[in-house]
Amino acid sequence: MIFSTLEHILTHISFSIVSIVITIHLITFLGDEIVKLYDSSEKGIIVTFFCITGLLVTRWISSGHFPLSDLYESLIFLSWSFSLIHIIPYFKKNVLILSKITGPSAIFTQGFATSGILTEIHQSGILVPALQSEWLIMHVSMMILGYAALLCGSLLSVALLVITFRKNRKLFYKSNGFLNESFFLGENVFENTSFFSAKNYYRSQLIQQLDYWSYRVISLGFTFLTIGILSGAVWANEAWGSYWNWDPKETWAFITWIVFAIYLHTRTNRNLRGANSAIVASIGFLIIWICYFGVNLLGIGLHSYGSFPSTFN
Amino acid sequence: METLKISSRMSHVQSQILPLNIKPYPLIHNSRILGVYSNKGRTFSFTLTCKLNTVKGNKPSKEKTVSGRISAPGSDGAPPVVEAEEGSVGNGGRKVEEPKSSAVGSGLFKKLPRKVLGILSNLPLAIAEMFAVAALMALGTFIDQGEAPDYYFQKFPEDHPPLGFFTWRWVLTLGFDHMFSSPVFLGTLALLGASLMACTYTTQIPLVKVARRWSFLQSTETIRKQEYADTLPRASVKDLGVILMGAGYEVFLKGPALYAFKGLAGRFAPIGVHLSLLLVMSGGTLSAVGSFRGSVTVPQGLNFVAGDVLAPSGFLSTPSDAFSMEVHVNRFSMDYYESGEVSQFHTDLSLFDLNGKEVMRKTISVNDPLRYGGITIYQTDWSISALQVLKDDEGPFNLAMAPLQLNGGDKKLFGTFLPVGDDNSSNVKGISMLARDLQSVILYDKEGKFAGVRRPNSKLPIEIDGTKIVIEDAIGSSGLDLKTDPGVPIVYAGFGALMLTTCISYLSHTQLWALQDGTSVVVGGKTNRAKGEFPDTMNRLLDQVPELVESSSPEEPDTLSGF
Numbered sequence: 001m002i003f004s005t006l007e008h009i010l011t012h013i014s015f016s017i018v019s020i021v022i023t024i025h026l027i028t029f030l031g032d033e034i035v036k037l038y039d040s041s042e043k044g045i046i047v048t049f050f051c052i053t054g055l056l057v058t059r060w061i062s063s064g065h066f067p068l069s070d071l072y073e074s075l076i077f078l079s080w081s082f083s084l085i086h087i088i089p090y091f092k093k094n095v096l097i098l099s100k101i102t103g104p105s106a107i108f109t110q111g112f113a114t115s116g117i118l119t120e121i122h123q124s125g126i127l128v129p130a131l132q133s134e135w136l137i138m139h140v141s142m143m144i145l146g147y148a149a150l151l152c153g154s155l156l157s158v159a160l161l162v163i164t165f166r167k168n169r170k171l172f173y174k175s176n177g178f179l180n181e182s183f184f185l186g187e188n189v190f191e192n193t194s195f196f197s198a199k200n201y202y203r204s205q206l207i208q209q210l211d212y213w214s215y216r217v218i219s220l221g222f223t224f225l226t227i228g229i230l231s232g233a234v235w236a237n238e239a240w241g242s243y244w245n246w247d248p249k250e251t252w253a254f255i256t257w258i259v260f261a262i263y264l265h266t267r268t269n270r271n272l273r274g275a276n277s278a279i280v281a282s283i284g285f286l287i288i289w290i291c292y293f294g295v296n297l298l299g300i301g302l303h304s305y306g307s308f309p310s311t312f313n
Numbered sequence: 314m315e316t317l318k319i320s321s322r323m324s325h326v327q328s329q330i331l332p333l334n335i336k337p338y339p340l341i342h343n344s345r346i347l348g349v350y351s352n353k354g355r356t357f358s359f360t361l362t363c364k365l366n367t368v369k370g371n372k373p374s375k376e377k378t379v380s381g382r383i384s385a386p387g388s389d390g391a392p393p394v395v396e397a398e399e400g401s402v403g404n405g406g407r408k409v410e411e412p413k414s415s416a417v418g419s420g421l422f423k424k425l426p427r428k429v430l431g432i433l434s435n436l437p438l439a440i441a442e443m444f445a446v447a448a449l450m451a452l453g454t455f456i457d458q459g460e461a462p463d464y465y466f467q468k469f470p471e472d473h474p475p476l477g478f479f480t481w482r483w484v485l486t487l488g489f490d491h492m493f494s495s496p497v498f499l500g501t502l503a504l505l506g507a508s509l510m511a512c513t514y515t516t517q518i519p520l521v522k523v524a525r526r527w528s529f530l531q532s533t534e535t536i537r538k539q540e541y542a543d544t545l546p547r548a549s550v551k552d553l554g555v556i557l558m559g560a561g562y563e564v565f566l567k568g569p570a571l572y573a574f575k576g577l578a579g580r581f582a583p584i585g586v587h588l589s590l591l592l593v594m595s596g597g598t599l600s601a602v603g604s605f606r607g608s609v610t611v612p613q614g615l616n617f618v619a620g621d622v623l624a625p626s627g628f629l630s631t632p633s634d635a636f637s638m639e640v641h642v643n644r645f646s647m648d649y650y651e652s653g654e655v656s657q658f659h660t661d662l663s664l665f666d667l668n669g670k671e672v673m674r675k676t677i678s679v680n681d682p683l684r685y686g687g688i689t690i691y692q693t694d695w696s697i698s699a700l701q702v703l704k705d706d707e708g709p710f711n712l713a714m715a716p717l718q719l720n721g722g723d724k725k726l727f728g729t730f731l732p733v734g735d736d737n738s739s740n741v742k743g744i745s746m747l748a749r750d751l752q753s754v755i756l757y758d759k760e761g762k763f764a765g766v767r768r769p770n771s772k773l774p775i776e777i778d779g780t781k782i783v784i785e786d787a788i789g790s791s792g793l794d795l796k797t798d799p800g801v802p803i804v805y806a807g808f809g810a811l812m813l814t815t816c817i818s819y820l821s822h823t824q825l826w827a828l829q830d831g832t833s834v835v836v837g838g839k840t841n842r843a844k845g846e847f848p849d850t851m852n853r854l855l856d857q858v859p860e861l862v863e864s865s866s867p868e869e870p871d872t873l874s875g876f
Contacts, residue, residue, distance in 0.1 A: 259447060
């Protein structure tokens with residue numbers, strides 16, 4: 001009883017803080033940057049982080065198993081990972097761009113998890129036999145940390161694409177024909193056409209920053225994903241009798257892994273860097289969602305634990 | 314020396330300047346020497362190179378002090394020096410290993426024509442292959458796998474094919490009904506593996522050779538051209554070296570020139586990633602061609618011979634002695650949550666060898682398989698095989714249970730039928746019994762109306778249509794999967810290496826050069842991954858370099874070159 005009350009309180013606190021932070025973000029987005037407001041939204045995320053941590057711990061104690069056995073719990077864990085990625089650079093005080101992505105991501109996942117869509121499965125359920133293993137903690141937490149980092153990184157790449165394309169279009173109106181050869185190489189275009197204008201300088205700085213941080217965050221996420229997939233394979237060899245079963249979820253995780261491996265390889269080549277790698281990362285963004293939600297929506301394969309409740313009936 | 318005015322921190326630095334200066338000698342020549350002594354122990358090769366080089370260094374009088382200094386740090390316990398020495402020794406060990414792998418690689422590839430290698434190691438091709446593999450896998454999840462041809466005739470008809478052209482002919486000719494073992498998919502994977510090997514050989518291993526060559530930059534111009542460059546006025550390159558050592562760099566000093574690096578492992582780890590991927594691929598191939606697999610459902614109390622169940626999967630599958638082993642299912646049981654849901658399945662297994670001797674006994678459950686002689690037995694499934702029933706105190710009769718088809722869901726239901734009355738009449742009626750698990754049995758009378766629920770073992774009789782029925786026991790049968798897989802150790806080794814090298818790949822390889830230019834030090838550096846934080850960390854490091862007082866400056870270069 002105490003646990004469920006505590007859980008309720010923590011859910012509501014985190015959700016209301018998240019909604020306040022959304023409002024603050026909207027205000028700062030629409031109006032000018034108000035430092036105080038921005039700072040309070042940062043603090044809000046930190047409080048949310050601790051609330052979600054508390055929520056997870058409560059669920060862990062009350063259910064007796066690691067709280068990652070269904071979709072609701074994994075969503076909560078995903079938003080926990082987002083807020084974790086959010087607050088680490090906050091303490092290092094150097095990556096403002098990253099927090100612009102992680103903050104809203106945490107907000108949306110938390111909002112989605114606590115919203116009415118998934119109310120039926122809020123009760124922490126039982127653990128089916130196949131999930132009763134120490135590997136659960138390692139596999140699922142690594143996978144979701146990986147998803148969170150990869151989502152952040154690929155969102156940064158999406159932002160890069162949006163900025164590059166908008167700029168290119170503007171320039172396109174100004175100087176027709178010039179762009180034909182270097183449509184994707186946004187920085188070259190910038191260097192050749194408009195010199196030293198402060199706005200453009202800021203923009204190219206921003207593009208560089210986006211590019212760099214999406215690369216770093218994706219490589220971190222890729223590491224997590226690798227560990228997650230491999231620990232999953234070892235677990236599968238214990239529980240299902242083979243380390244690889246070509247189960248849909250497995251396959252999609254592998255596809256995700258390959259797509260981000262492609263991203264990392266495009267980064268090593270000077271000609272493919274920039275917008276091309278950003279396009280690959282954006283494809284990766286879609287594929288993570290297919291892997292995380294899409295496969296569960298179909299409710300097929302061995303990984304049917306994380307499904308939506310409707311598929312059980 | 315006394316003209317140097319140095320802060321309190323620097324006094325402790327003074328004592329370490331000598332060992333720091335010894336470093337450059339081994340390292341100028343060391344790549345060759347370490348190769349020669351590669352078979353010997355790490356520390357041994359290190360001391361050897363030191364001696365060799367000090368002899369070359371034309372200062373025989375200093376030799377004793379030099380070797381003394383080298384052994385000293387351990388006993389002195391001066392932390393930074395010890396740390397540096399360990400680092401360089403470890404580093405030497407790594408260098409010793411690299412040539413080996415390249416030697417193996419060159420032996421394997423020398424016969425292959427260069428052209429093929431060149432094409433295969435082409436990055437855009439590799440990327441295209443990865444995309445192809447990803448696309449095929451995605452397709453494999455969209456097309457239902459392993460169905461009968463009729464299914465595909467209906468799903469991909471010729472008159473209204475999906476996407477306008479994708480008929481069943483495509484699916485069946487290309488083998489997409491069993492995508493993950495189809496020649497198209499396996500061929501693409503093999504091509505990717507070939508690219509991986511070619512790339513490792515032509516691009517990555519030469520990279521090691523380049524990275525192993527350290528160079529002191531002798532002109533301030535080249536240093537200033539680096540990604541990051543700065544000039545420290547009134548500073549000494551030695552102080553910089555000490556600061557860098559404290560920050561975990563490997564530092565090499567030669568006269569006025571300094572070279573330092575950090576995170577060399579991060580440069581080499583991607584090669585490790587590729588090699589371990591190849592290891593995983595080869596292990597997977599071995600699994601595919603050399604394993605046995607089989608599944609069996611055994612009622613509690615019965616036994617089977619492992620070799621009868623196991624079927625070979627490829628041409629390399631060879632049975633072992635353990636195949637003659639007899640497996641006896643002593644007991645099958647289920648654990649339940651309070652809500653009635655199943656929490657775990659247990660099967661108590663005994664293994665008997667040819668002489669009938671019990672060699673192993675273990676209760677397996679999901680996530681806890683039995684391993685013996687290369688055979689692994691997994692708990693994967695269950696069913697109810699029979700109900701033991703007393704009819705009017707007669708019996709017990711064993712009523713075989715049959716699985717009933719449910720529309721959807723993974724819940725199971727088993728049923729059986731006990732005829733009542735005249736067995737010979739054409740219209741036999743009786744009592745139906747249904748069970749979802751081993752906990753309770755639901756009984757229906759002749760008319761199909763609900764009669765009651767009884768737990769097995771409860772001994773509580775139930776009267777249906779004048780017949781007294783006692784359900785003695787429900788006998789479960791255990792669904793077991795057996796396999797042997799010689800590829801697992803290789804795959805696991807690949808997994809371990811892959812995890813490790815992927816983590817190390819996150820490290821950034823940083824190289825720094827510095828040159829004493831009069832009283833000032835020109836510092837330049839580059840890093841391969843953490844480019845964003847690099848200027849900040851460098852600025853923070855360089856801020857720590859102490860500023861020297863003016864008067865000492867003219868003598869400064871002399872003191873340095875004296876070493």
